[in-house]
Amino acid sequence: MPAGRTRGALLAVLLALAAAGCAAPTPPGTRAPAVPPPAAGPAAEPGGGAAPDDAHRYPDGVVVEVSAARVETISEVAAGGVPGEPMAAVDVTVDNGSDSEINIAIALVSAVTGDDATATxxxxxxxxxxxxxxxxxAAGETATGGYGFHLGDGDYSDLLIEVVLEPDREAAVFERSA
Structure with missing residues (x-):
């Protein structure tokens, strides 16, 4: 396996373990988002956040955006999900408009769907x-990463995506449909 794929696979496993270790026990197949969904409407949230579907702007100049969701097919080399089944896919872009470097090595991106907040x-x-x-x-730089969410034959039309860049930053929450 090429070094880039090995590194990517290792990173995926580490991120999955970190996400699993940070979560409180919940009944299988359901979980509420760690942060309640933002209220509907164009008003900004306290702390510099934005309404769903907009860019989430932090007071220090860091901006998080999530692309429109699309349906992709899970490949044979994927970690998570079932190869050959559909997944919702998004790109998360972070623009570091702050004056200092930010470390997103442990960034967590997760999604729930439906009125009952079914975990993907x-x-x-x-x-x-x-x-x-x-x-x-680095300050002034931008990075983009790809994320996928599998729900079997579930409904991907109402995704609530949560992005936590660093432990000391509030979560950015986005509504998307695939």
């Missing part, structure tokens, strides 16, 4: 999604 399985598939966000981003 994270899919790490470098062949389809590319690499996830990783490492530091």
């Amino acid at each position: 399985d994270n899919v790490f598939d470098v062949d389809v999604l590319g690499d996830p966000l990783d490492g530091p981003i």
Whole structure:
């Protein structure tokens, strides 16, 4: 396996383990988002956040955006999900408009769907999604990472995506449909 794929696969496993270790036990197949969904409407949230579907702007100048969701097929080399089944895929872009480097090595991106906030399985598939966000981003630089979410035959029309860049930053929450 090429070094880039090995590194990507290792990163995917580490991110999955970190995400699993940070979560509180919940009944299988359901979980509420770690942060309640933002209220509908164009008003900004306290702390510099934005309404769903807009860019999430932090007071220090860091901006997070999530692309429109699309349906992709999970490849044979993916970690998570079931090869050959559909997944919702998004690109997460972080623009570091702050005056200092930010470290997003442990950034967590997760999704729930539907009125009952059914959890999706994270899919790490470098062949389809590319690499996830990783490492530091220098001041003035931008990074993009790919993320996938598997729900079997479930409904991907109402995704709530949560992005946590660093432990000391509030989560950015986005509504998307695939």
